[in-house]
Amino acid sequence: MVVKRFFALSFLFLLFLVLYFPIPALAKESSFQNLYYVFSWDEAGNIRITDLAKNEILSSIQYQAEYGTIYNTMTPSLPKGSHQITLDQSPPFQPGAAIEIRSESFGGRMNAPLVHQAKVTAVRGNDVYFSPATTKVIDRNIFIKRGSYWVRKWDDVKVEQQETATGNTIIVTGHTPISVVTAQYELQKNSPAIDVTVKTSYKQVAKVFREAFALQFKPKVTEVYRKNRKVDTQSFQASYWLDHQGAKFGQGKQAAFLYHAPNVSSLELNTTQKQLIVNLDHMNDHRYVQQGSTNQVGKVRHSSEYRANDERTNSFSLVVGYQPKLMPRFMSQPSGYLATHVWTEHADEQTLQTNRAVYFGSEKITSSAQATGGFVKHRIPVTKSVFYSNPYFQAKSPVNIAIAQSPEFLQFLDDLYRNGDDIGLHTLYPYEIRHYQKTTEDALQVMKDHFQSRTWIDHGYLKTSFAFNGLDNQTANYLAHQWGKFGTSYFWHYSSEDIANPNNGLDLYQTQKGDALRTPLYWSHPTVTGSFFSWSAATIPEDTLYLYREQNLQQLIQNRGVFINHTYLARIPAKKQGGKFVIRDAKGNWIIHPDFDRLLKRMGALRDQGKLHLTTVREIMDYWLALSQVRMEYAPNGSVVLHNDGMRKISGLSMATKASEVYVNGLKPSQKKADGDLIFWFDLEPNAVAVIAANKMDSVALP
Structure with a gap:
């Protein structure tokens, strides 16, 4: 009897719990099915994709974000044994808080930073005291990165479905304390592609360290489309930074791949x-330090700086349940070349004589038509920077030659431009001189009229530089409006050299150290630099020309690398008889150094063999940006369709694939074999279409 009463009371208690504390109902799941996949979603915004047999392909898509503050130091370096640092603002650090003191500037330090880990012992105003003391010198743009808010799920979510004439659109709107994120999934009845558009609207001021979608797949990784445009199909690395390339998971009908995502910050793969990981915005994909009085102390502004009501839109496409008959991949260089090299020159301490020596072979040669050596003789173009004016120029000591003071120098530059060189400014003056608007306009007009100039290389610590006050409209040194007016678009500044160190090889990708390193070739900062682009580079001083040994050149080609250097080709050598670029002959005339001339001849031979693309910043940047305007579509017959949505013709658009032959629009394009790939190239007019297939018939029919 007691037992029966006990069970009766237990039942009543459970009934009470159910009535007053009901078990949450499972979120209702809806789905869309076409010939390739089943796309499912629920009221909580969870996404899942299976094949038609209900085998899971994509398990989930998770939003992740990190925000914080950068505290910059006011001193150029911390000596070994330091236990105190002065910041640009008073930090809210408490005693015992863990901090990382970092330097990531110049010499490839982004991927090999100087880091000191410590704990705060005291904070007095802007001064932070810490322990243990530094064990080595830390210098150049020192900062403390402090995360303050992390997002791993939505606070609130709304899901909408809209039927269209061609399929369905699923809209997931998620709220966080920082932003409203709207992800729109375009599902087509007759296409394996799921087009995803993500709009981020900010509720408050935010410095973005990272915002991303993490796509979790069920099948294993089967192909990795690497940043150097090679493909891994086995022996995968643990992690990859993919730039904007991609990866494939699974096989056949239980497969999914994402390839060519120019409208996101970058892609990463955890194999x-x-x-x-689809990075919508990552601070290390776009480097910018606003320097102070030198390149040692500056304001680290890598993170995007959004204000309330600012918006950003990203997009990418995921292809599911479909496998094209061939998978073409964009090469980093046009016309079937395997690797790219760019010589860039900073204009410091040059004369007309040393210029003629390094470009024509001798200071006695005044025309490219008579060149006996040098860059012109070997048909190697250079991105060459120049000074527009040097008010202190003297003919008897003709150092830091400039356009305004030397008509003969302008004629020399016109000659180089006709031979394919890319001429840009190394700021206007070699020294700190006040810029007047009329002088600036005259200089940029000359550069446009003579050279159609679009490149700019910062010089020293001049306040009108891109990395100093050139972008700051609150200063008298603001030049961005003039750059925009005259079409100057591509910039070198100190942060350009955060990515790579040439001692690790002549390759900005640095794949010899593995693919996990973040190595963007170019970028545009979403909130700081506007429409201007920065390119990555690495310094090659005269005494490191030995790095151009044959082994390193062959490795650059084998790894399908890209290398943009930073040199002082025509600089007057420190030694009277010359340096590694130019030397004096028996009569005291400047000539190109024979060893350097032999190097240029060797590089010219590699170009003539179709291996090494020798080009300029302007040409390769134009090519890369043109590729970012190309859209890919996958047809039911297994062909791949390219749409050039840009306004420029793409000459020598080059791709690689695993196939014996390829056809484009019914024709067999130029093609060659290289390391198991078929490399092929063709021209693509603006607003034109290219159908790529393994046979002629499939390449003729548009989907």
């Missing part, structure tokens, strides 16, 4: 976790 063992079967996770593809």
Whole structure:
């Protein structure tokens, strides 16, 4: 009897719990099915994709974000044994808080930073005291990165479905304390592609360290489309930074791949976790330090700086349940070349004589038509920077030659431009001189009229530089409006050299150290630099020309690398008889150094063999940006369709694939074999279409 009463009371208690504390109902799941996949979603915004047999392909898509503050130091370096640092603002650090004191500037330090880990012992105003003391010198743009807010899920979510004439659109709107993120999934009845558009609207001021979608897949990784445009199909690395390339998971009908995503910050792959990270914004994909009085102390502004009501839109496409008959991949260089090299020259301490020596072979040669050596003789173009004016120029000591003071120098530059060189400014003056608007306009007009100039290389610590006050409209040194007016678009500044160190090889990708390193070739900062682009580079001083040994050149080609250097080709050598670029002959005339001339001849031979693309910043940047305007579509017959949505013709658009032959629009384009790939190239007019297939018939029919 007691037992029966006990069970009766237990039942009543459970009934009370159910009535007053009901078990949450499972979110209702809806789905869309076409010939390739089943796309499912629920009221909580969870996404899942299976094949038609209900085998899971994509398990989830998770939003992740990190925000914080950068505290910059006011001193150029911390000596070994330091236990105190002065910041640009008073930090809210408490005693015992863990901090990382970092330097990531110049010499490839982004991927090999100087880091000191410590704990705060006291804070007095802007001064932070810490322990243990530094064990080595830390210099150049020192900062403390402090995360303050992390997002791993939505606070609130709304899901909408809209039927269209061609399929369905699923809209997931998620709220966080920082932003409203709207992800729109375009599902087509007759296409394996799921087009995803992500709009981020900010509720408050935010410095973005990272915002991303993490795509979790069920099948294993089967192909990795690497940043150097090679493909891995086995022996995968643990992690990859993919730039804007991509990866494939699974095989056949239980497969998914994402390839060519120019409208996101970058892609990363965690191979063992079967996770593809789509970075919507990552602070290390766009480097910018606003320097102070030198390149040692500056304001680190890598993170995007959004204000309330600012918006950003990203997009990418995921292809599911479909496998094209061939998978063409964009090469980093046009016309079938395997690797790219760019010589860039900073204009410091040059004369007309040393210029003629390094470009024509001798200071006695005054025309490219008579060149006996040098860059012109070997048909190697250079991105060459120049000074527009040097008010202190003297003919008897003709150092830091400039256009305004030397008509003969302008004629020399016109000659180089006709031979394919890319001429840009190294700021206007070699020294700190006040810029007047009329002088600036005259200089940029001359550069446009003579050279159609679009490149700019910062010089020293001049306040009108891109990395100093040139972008700051609150200063008298603001030049951005003039750059925009005259079409100057591509910039070198100190942060350009955060990515790579030439001692690790002549390759900005640095794949010899593995693919996990973040190595963007170019970028545009979303909130700081506007429509202007920065390119990555690495310094090659005269005494490191030995790095151009044959082994390193061959490795650059084998790894399908890209190298943009930073040199002082025509600088007057420190030694009277010359340096590694130019020397004096028996009569005291400047000539190109024979060893350097032999190097140029060797590089010219590699170009003539179709291996090494020798080009300029302007040409390769134009090519890369043109590729970012190309859209890919996958047809039911297994062909791949390219749409040039840009306004420029793309000459020598080059791709690689695993196939014996390829056809484009019914024709067999130029093609060659290289390391198991078929490399092929063709021209693509603006607003034109190219159908790529393994046979002629499939390449003729548009989908």
